[in-house]
Each structure stands twice: as structure tokens, then as C-alpha cells.
Amino acid sequence: MGIFDRLKKSFKKEEVVEDAKLYDKGLTKTRDNFVSKLVNITNKYSKITEEFFMELEEILIMADLGVNTVMKFMDRLRDRVKKEHIEDPSMLKEIIVDELFIIYVNNEIIVNKINYAKEGPTVILFVGVNGVGKTTTIAKIAAKEIKKGKKVLMVGADTFRAGAVKQLNEWAEKTGSTFVGDEKLKDPASVVYDGLKKAKEENFDIVLIDTAGRLQNKINLMKELEKINKVIGNFIPDAPHETLLVIDATTGQNGISQAKTFKEVTNITGIVLTKLDGTAKGGIVLAIKDEVKIPVKYVGLGEKEEDLSVFDIEKYIYGLFKDMIK
Numbered sequence: 001m002g003i004f005d006r007l008k009k010s011f012k013k014e015e016v017v018e019d020a021k022l023y024d025k026g027l028t029k030t031r032d033n034f035v036s037k038l039v040n041i042t043n044k045y046s047k048i049t050e051e052f053f054m055e056l057e058e059i060l061i062m063a064d065l066g067v068n069t070v071m072k073f074m075d076r077l078r079d080r081v082k083k084e085h086i087e088d089p090s091m092l093k094e095i096i097v098d099e100l101f102i103i104y105v106n107n108e109i110i111v112n113k114i115n116y117a118k119e120g121p122t123v124i125l126f127v128g129v130n131g132v133g134k135t136t137t138i139a140k141i142a143a144k145e146i147k148k149g150k151k152v153l154m155v156g157a158d159t160f161r162a163g164a165v166k167q168l169n170e171w172a173e174k175t176g177s178t179f180v181g182d183e184k185l186k187d188p189a190s191v192v193y194d195g196l197k198k199a200k201e202e203n204f205d206i207v208l209i210d211t212a213g214r215l216q217n218k219i220n221l222m223k224e225l226e227k228i229n230k231v232i233g234n235f236i237p238d239a240p241h242e243t244l245l246v247i248d249a250t251t252g253q254n255g256i257s258q259a260k261t262f263k264e265v266t267n268i269t270g271i272v273l274t275k276l277d278g279t280a281k282g283g284i285v286l287a288i289k290d291e292v293k294i295p296v297k298y299v300g301l302g303e304k305e306e307d308l309s310v311f312d313i314e315k316y317i318y319g320l321f322k323d324m325i326k
């Protein structure tokens, strides 16, 4: 059974799926744009022709699926059309959904779970350029963990931008987290030191570290992150348990190139793709996995505290294609 049929079954009752509504709402723009175009061309053509393929290709590229991903996808689609003797474009809707899913999964075991520490504090380091949503994401994750009954510590190591430390402090108060950071302290590694010391002494469950991601100077950034990692490792040998790169989905291919650069600078274990609700090009989720080879672990689907979801490809596909699936 393909993903299309499986989703049809499991999402029949929307209320049984906790985050499905969030994806539904957050992907409205992409659905209105990309998916409706997809439906349009499958209706417009009565036969699958070269022109049809060209138009489909363009729609996929416009949705920020990435050129390489689209090429791979088109090859597979052409193969299937040939092998299965498909002539009617409307028959392709299900196959397109299936193939997008297959490209994402790529025969791998998808690791979208956060790697929590077996014992002691779980340390998560957040990197990414200014404005992508690091601080907001930290607040959202803190809110989720606190809801689970965890003790959360936020560490304000973005000492570069004026106001960044204060912003995190406000989120700490709002979410019921504890905060470590000092606006006057300019050395991020020493803030991290204070944070980790407190986390160990006071038995925190989760430590969320906010950093300044200045890509302008790669060598400096690399050194700074090395120093931070060393401080963390001195307190907890296998930490950080996650280094999450935050990327703004509305920046499209630029976000992909940020991911490639950060990957050279430090060991990224997962991606948080924010502002999916703000783009009509939500296909970027698929491109990132395919082109950068780092799993998307969270997606931001709005500005509110609850608008963050552990990324789930099935819910994503459902959010995109729900009108076709129903």
C-alpha cells in the first residue's frame, strides 16, 4: 500500500492526530499555491505529454523542492509512467504523492527524535543566522518540555546582538524556565560555563543554549562554536546531545546554502525549519533532506508558543495534499 492509501486511512479522523491540524493550518499557503497548481495541470492535460512533464517540473522547482531533487523525482516519475503504462494525468496525483514520500524517506531510517541524555541534563545547542527564529524556537521547545514536567534551563549565549539576551530572559519567564545570562558578559563560552555548572548542580533536565550565528566570518564562528562545545564537553562528556541548525523556510534556496555552510563549520545533528506557515514554497522540507543530508527534526508553523511540531513526514504530506487525499 502506498503512502497515499495509508494516509487516506489514518487521517480520516482528523481529531485522532494531535498535530495534524497544526500542519493543516501551517501549510495553507503552500497548499493554495503548489498543490492547487498540481491539481490544475493534472486536470488541464488529457494525456501525459512532454509538455505536461515540463510544466510539472517547473511547478516543483517553484515550490523550492530544489533542482537536484526535482530531477531525481522526474526521472522516477517518467519511469513509472512508462512501466505502468499510465496515460491519464489524473492518475498521477497519487503517484506524485507517493514518489515525494519515497524521495524523502530514501530507504533510510528517519531519525527525527531528539537524542535525550540517558541520565543528567540533555544539552541542545541552537545555531543559525540572525532572525531565523532561534530564540522563538527555544521558547517553543521549552514550553513543550515544561508541559512534560521537565526542568528547563535557558542559556543566553547570543551575546553579540543587543537585546538578544533580554529577549531570551523574557521567554524564560513566560514559559517557566530558569535563565542564565548577562547582557554585560560578552564571552559566550563563559555564559555557557555558568549555565552548564548550574544545570549540573541543580539537576536540570533540559539545557537550551542560544547562540549568535555570524556566518560572515566562518573561521571565527568555527572557533567560537569549538570553544562552546569544549566547555559543554568538560561538564558532560557526550554533550551537546543535539546541535540544531535553525533555518527560515521563507528564505528558500538561501536557507539551503546556509545549511551547507554551517555543516562545514560544526557538527549539525538536526534542522529546525521555521516559518513554514509564511511561505508558499513548503517543498523546501524535502529539498533540505535530499540536498543537505541532515534530518529536519522540528518545523515551525506559526509564531505562537504551541506552533512547533516534531517533524513528521506523514503529517506534512497530509497537510499538503489533504484535499487530494480525502
Ligand code: GDP
Pocket (backbone or CB within 6 Å): 128, 129, 130, 131, 132, 133, 134, 135, 136, 137, 246, 274, 275, 276, 277, 278, 299, 300, 301, 302, 303, 307
Ligand atoms: P533569532 O534571531 O534567530 O533568535 O530569531 P527570533 O527567534 O528572534 O525570531 C525572529 C522572528 O521570526 C520573530 O518575529 C518570530 O516571531 C518569528 N518566527 C519564528 N518562528 C516562526 C514561525 O515558525 N512562524 C512564523 N510565522 N514566525 C516565526
Ligand code: MG
Pocket (backbone or CB within 6 Å): 134, 135, 136, 158, 164, 210
Ligand atoms: Mg535570538
